[in-house]
Amino acid sequence: MANLLTISGSPHIQSDNTTKKIMWGVVTALVPTMLVSFWYFGLSAIILTLTSVAACVLFEYLVTKYLLKQASTITDGSAVITGILLALNVPSNLPVWMLIIGALVAIGVAKMTYGGLGKNPFNPALVGRVFMLISFPVNMTSWPLPMVNRTVLADAITGPTSLGIIKEGIAKGDTVDKLMSHVPNYLDMLIGNMGGSLGEVSAIAIIIGGLFMLFRKIITWHIPFTFILTVFLFTGILYYADPTKYIDPVFHLLAGGLMLGAIFMATDMVTSPMSKSGMLVFGFGCGILTVLIRVWGAYPEGVSFAILIMNALVPLINKGFKSKKFGEVIKNG
Amino acid sequence: MKTFKLGGVHPKGNKLSSDKAIKAIGLPKTATISLIQSLGAPPEPVVAKGDKVKVGQLIAKGNAFISSNIHASVSGTVSKIEDTLEASGYRKKCIVIDVEGDEWLETIDKKPNIKLEIQLKKEEIIAKIKEAGIVGLGGATFPTQVKLMIPEGKKAECLIINGVECEPYLTSDHRIMLERGEELIVGVRILMKAIGVDKAFIGIENNKADAIKYLSKLAKNNLGITVVPLKVKYPQGGEKQLIKAITNREVPSGKLPIEVGCVVQNVGTAIAVYEAVQKNKPLFERVVTVTGKSVKNPCNLLARIGTPISMLIEEAGGIPEDTQKVINGGPMMGKSINSIDIYVVKGMSGLLMMPEKESKRVTPSNCIRCAQCTFICPMGLNPYLISQMTETQNEAMAEKERVMDCMECGSCSYTCPAARPLLDNIRVAKNKVGQIIRTRAK
Ligand code: SF4
């Protein structure tokens, strides 16, 4: 026995849940989506993902070591997640240097300036993506079709995303019916055989990852479910009102970054509300904003902006929607 | 199966000693009896150095309303009354008795038969319990008679007996229920009579299936007593959680269980009540679980109050080589003690020896706002927020966040993936807010 006993306040045991486990759990959940992107986009997807992860981890290492002069935090896995998410949010023919700049903004500006993991108000990967979208609008919105150019790196055949086709078409005065023949069918959309960012293509792979995170209790159903449901209902109402002007809700669910955003980005625990009621409000807000931007905004896709705007509102939501306390509602019986 | 709704965690049970029968350990050479054994004002010694005492004789009298008597646990001569390091971790006044023989007061009924018939009236029962120095033996050590005096204008509707023992490692209540079930049932009936109710529920978690089965069988012949099996979840032994689990009533913030017509007592306390009322035996011994992963022989020991804990540890096979922390109580709410030169007190439910690697805290990292602490807090608080308020010294906000509702169950610190010292910070806030509230009252 030791000469001096250790004294500390209770509790004296700790659950085996750690930040590291949670973060690497998210990485694991992203694996199916990454694999699908490698399958459809081939070598370029692999290169982009590796570069993005390496850049994010490196930037975090450099910032903690030389600017903050703190113990390095790269093993917690959060920089890896940001790297993967960032890569999943760009087209497969994006020049690598642009992605590295995106990673610098994501980690250097959106995460570390606030104090690192847990302190950032905005999802770093989304900030990185939006930065690239604004800085390199052309490269960020021309989408190579999957399968066609798996082994070719440059000069891929590109085309707009399904959302883009529809939005432009409607603006030109075409009817939805006619436009629908130009976009992939639902089965292709479900398994990922369509143009888009690396990670936006296969709804199924993303849902598998989401179920894994639900099972591991990394996320709760509240945000993704309300987010997706809100988009479905809102676009459903529009479609019901005028099916010639608006696309049907199933298309909205499967197209673009909704699944990826709702399941992997909006659920980022750091930048989402702390109570379950707050999470419902957050998901609802994300859904409404996404549809507003998709249908009436300047961009064909609205998920990133919607989540970032809701990120900004999180402190307010936290104030207004607190968890229910014990003994608050007095009911006897 | 029933349980409380809000929050809760599932630490590993580690009930290493649940099949070890209670064993009475021998008498110590000297008994060092602390005067700090219950909540409220410490009692005044009524013996002096050199006095001869018998087992069960009153040696310190509680004079205040919230205060409790203390009795000699051994027979012999009072050798000292002085400040000694004791279970609280501080030097507090203790009465030291050199043991000579084992001579009990004649009034104590030492016969082993179980006395079923309750002769005393309501007021007499409460007086007897007060006289016998009974306190809550689950660990809270609140004087039992005070809990049984129903305040003006309130009405008790049911008695709840706490057989949950949700703390990992501890098994003394489990053993008591198995080995002393018949006395327990009589104790429950006495308590029912004392508060004038005809309903009692014994709440037991379903990891103690044998106790549930046995007590259900005994309860069958006793009108009004029901055994309620509960789903395992920590901290179900908290009064408010247990009441919620069994009756679905929520004790309002800042109020006592009687507000919803309930009185809660622990199973060990019910046995002590039986002994006091039926056998005239004051509270001077208790069952202590001595346990730990490296302990050779984890066991449940019946020990006289004031026995050096080294004797109990010896009985369990000695202190393991790798011990770095010793805990008075369980791992979730127990207190770590600074020395093993202390003595058994009424509130000591267990002695847990923790190996070095388990006794070190994990280095905290940034809060990742995962909200786990808010999901599992059984009081529905926001531990991360209160903890932050301590760091920024914002007591006014902490009070609004209902920091005083925190029962210090430790679930938040236990759960936090970033190993934030949440409860440590919350305790600081509770202290300060408590002071603020007290000055305001003045
Ligand atoms: S220690 Fe207090 S704040 Fe933490 S979980 Fe328990 S009741 Fe909630």
Ligand code: SF4
């Ligand atoms: S459990 Fe820990 S990391 Fe999670 S919100 Fe609470 S304090 Fe933060």
